[in-house]
Amino acid sequence: CLQCFEQGEELPRKGHTMIDSLFIVSGAGNHVVERHFRGNTPRIHCEPFMEKLRASDKAEGIPAVICGNRRHVLVHILREKIVFLAVVTQEEPPLAILELLDRVHQVLTRYLGEVSEDTLRQNFSTVYLLLDEMIDSGLPFTTELNSLESIIAPPSAISKVVQAVSGSSTQVLSDVPPEAKGQGGSTLGALTSALGASTHTQIGGASAEVWWRRQNVVYASNEIYVDIVESIDGIFNSQGHMVSGGINGDILVNSKLSGIPEVLMTLRNPGVLQNASFHPCVRLHRFERDKALSFIPPDGEFTLASYWIPDLALNMPFNFNVTVNYHAEHGKLQISVNPKLSVTMQHKQMLIDKFCVNVRLPEDIASATLSCQGGTVRFDSDTKVVVWHIGKLAGQENRCEGTLVYATDPKDGSSRIPAEEKSAAQLAFVIKGWAISGIRLDSCEVSSTTYTPYKASRYTTTSGKMDYRIA
Numbered sequence: 022c023l024q025c026f027e028q029g030e031e032l033p034r035k036g037h038t039m040i041d042s043l044f045i046v047s048g049a050g051n052h053v054v055e056r057h058f059r060g061n062t063p064r065i066h067c068e069p070f071m072e073k074l075r076a077s078d079k080a081e082g083i084p085a086v087i088c089g090n091r092r093h094v095l096v097h098i099l100r101e102k103i104v105f106l107a108v109v110t111q112e113e114p115p116l117a118i119l120e121l122l123d124r125v126h127q128v129l130t131r132y133l134g135e136v137s138e139d140t141l142r143q144n145f146s147t148v149y150l151l152l153d154e155m156i157d158s159g160l161p162f163t164t165e166l167n168s169l170e171s172i173i174a175p176p177s178a179i180s181k182v183v184q185a186v187s188g189s190s191t192q193v194l195s196d197v198p199p200e201a202k203g204q205g206g207s208t209l210g211a212l213t214s215a216l217g218a219s220t221h222t223q224i225g226g227a228s229a230e231v232w233w234r235r236q237n238v239v240y241a242s243n244e245i246y247v248d249i250v251e252s253i254d255g256i257f258n259s260q261g262h263m264v265s266g267g268i269n270g271d272i273l274v275n276s277k278l279s280g281i282p283e284v285l286m287t288l289r290n291p292g293v294l295q296n297a298s299f300h301p302c303v304r305l306h307r308f309e310r311d312k313a314l315s316f317i318p319p320d321g322e323f324t325l326a327s328y329w330i331p332d333l334a335l336n337m338p339f340n341f342n343v344t345v346n347y348h349a350e351h352g353k354l355q356i357s358v359n360p361k362l363s364v365t366m367q368h369k370q371m372l373i374d375k376f377c378v379n380v381r382l383p384e385d386i387a388s389a390t391l392s393c394q395g396g397t398v399r400f401d402s403d404t405k406v407v408v409w410h411i412g413k414l415a416g417q418e419n420r421c422e423g424t425l426v427y428a429t430d431p432k433d434g435s436s437r438i439p440a441e442e443k444s445a446a447q448l449a450f451v452i453k454g455w456a457i458s459g460i461r462l463d464s465c466e467v468s469s470t471t472y473t474p475y476k477a478s479r480y481t482t483t484s485g486k487m488d489y490r491i492a
Contacts, residue, residue, distance in 0.1 A: 037111070039109070039117065040108065040118060041057070041060070041108045041110050042057045042058065042062035042108040043106070043122075043156070044064075044104075045103060045104070045105055045148075046067075046071075047103060048074075048080060050074055050075055051138065053142065054141055054145075054152075056153075056156075059110075059158065059159050062093075066089055066090070066095075067106060069095060070083070070087050070089070070106060074104070080102075081099060085115070093108055093109070094109045096118045097122070098119060098122045100126045100136065101135070102137075103137065105125060107121075107122060121156070121161055124164045125151075125155060128151055128166060129151065131175065131322075147173065154172055154173065165233050166319065166322075166323065233302050233319045234302075238320050239279045239280075242277070243278050243279055243473075243474040244277045244278075244476075244477075245274065245276050245277065245284070247273070247325075248271075248272075248275075249270065249456050249460060250482075251268050251270040251457055251458055251460075251481070251482045251483070252268070252483045253266070253484055254269060254486050255267065255335075255486075255488075257487070257489045257490065259490055259491060263332075263334075266487075267329060267330050267331040267333075268330040270456075270460070272314075272324070272325040272326045273322065273323075273325070274324075275321065275322045276319065276323075277321075278318065278470070279470070280469070281317055281469065282467050282474075283316075283467070284465065284467055285313055285314070285464075285466045286315075286462060286464070287462075287463045287464045288314075288461065290458075290460055290461070291308075293328060293458050293459070294308075294328050296330070297328035297329075298326065298327050298328075299325070302325075303315070335457060336457075337361065338365060338368075338373060338452065340360075341358045341378075341446075341448065342356070342358075343355070343357075343380060343489065345425075345491050347438055349438070351424050351425055351426060352424070352425030352426075353424065354382075354389070354391070354407065354421075354423050355422045356409060356446075357421075358411065358414070359416075360373060360414050360416060370455070371452060371454050371455040372413070372452065373414040374412065374450070375412065375450055375451045376396075376449070376450040377408070377409065377450070378407075378408075378409040378448060379407070379408055379409075380406065380445075380491070381406050381444055382405045382407065382425065383405065384428075385438070385439040386405055387427060387428040388400065388425075389423050389426065391421065392422065392423060393419070393421035393422075394418075394421070395411055395415075395417070396409060396410050396412055397409075400423075407421075414450075427439070444491040445488045445490055445491060446488070446489040446491060447486075447487060448484050448487045448489065451481065452482040452483070453480075455482055456481075462478045
């Protein structure tokens with residue numbers, strides 16, 4: 022949807038809009054930025070969402086789509102304790118709105134580094150200029166980073182010094198060079214030229230067909246990096262078998278290549294990309310014919326492809342087991358985790374790191390006496406969660422066990438033994454040097470250039486939302 026609007030393939034219908042207003046709200050409920058695209062939407066229409074935000078301990082649990090009233094629908098995403106809230110009054114696909122909000126966050130992250138209440142206020146003019154370029158009359162307009170950077174200069178240390186000296190605001194780039202405006206001989210012009218803060222950049226892509234890549238790209242050292250990052254989302258039963266879920270994957274590229282290069286990537290198992298979405302630069306007909314990714318890359322970092330694999334037969338690289346028993350006098354908790362040698366020996370470059378286990382216990386548990394072999398463990402009495410930080414998973418088995426103390430009934434002082442409640446354990450980890458889907462980059466060829474670039478790739482598997490049911 023966004024690609025169609027970016028390339029001008031579809032003209033908006035008269036009176037049609039995707040979102041009426043956009044509000045950027047802090048986690049504390051403060052309105053930081055608001056931009057209206059179709060009339061003025063009073064903040065009172067956001068109150069159904071704001072009430073849920075104030076009443077909720079965890080903003081992650083608020084539904085992404087909320088019906089505010091009979092006319093207004095509120096759609097939001099939460100990123101780094103900042104809420105991007107869209108007000109919608111017409112029938113629209115919710116996923117398209119969520120994608121647009123996520124793209125706004127990605128662009129602000131590129132420009133501001135960190136999206137927080139302070140950085141949004143400090144770069145107030147930049148944020149509003151970006152919103153005006155990205156969304157026109159409530160519809161996606163220019164959302165490609167390379168195109169935006171050719172129009173609005175990203176903030177930098179040098180540009181901030183120049184702005185402080187000149188008293189100017191965010192620089193909007195122009196097709197007219199500074200010399201043509203009579204500024205070439207000024208003291209400030211000489212300063213900015215010496216610092217390299219006002220390098221002339223032309224608006225638009227390298228050509229009408231390559232609109233996603235900016236013009237006149239030159240690097241002293243030409244490099245291209247490919248990161249394949251996969252995350253596991255799923256629900257596992259007590260035997261460790263996935264009941265529901267799959268793999269989310271992204272092929273991330275950081276291109277620092279001069280000129281207009283042609284890149285051809287081949288994969289060892291391209292069938293992984295059966296359910297995938299591609300960047301507009303990818304030649305789809307070439308992929309459908311040869312199962313190869315042929316493209317002219319944008320400059321800088323971008324997502325070449327995103328894919329989803331609904332695989333229920335995942336071969337996890339570790340064994341994990343947790344049991345909770347409630348006896349008459351106390352409860353018993355046992356957790357064990359160790360690397361699966363059949364997988365780790367086959368992929369010796371694999372490193373399982375930052376391994377953490379969270380086990381949520383019933384409210385009737387007052388305290389716990391825990392010990393572990395490997396890492397550190399603690400019990401949070403407020404949230405009733407056992408947190409076990411293991412770190413790096415080595416060859417030996419890591420164990421954690423402990424005694425659970427029941428809360429007492431204030432009426433008669435008897436122990437409140439929990440019923441056989443179904444508990445769950447959440448896992449978090451990072452596996453470096455390995456992709457669980459088995460995807461591999463066979464080759465990356467760069468042509469239509471006079472140089473030989475440096476090329477590198479790496480693989481990472483992370484935990485998404487993983488819940489293990491406890492028997």
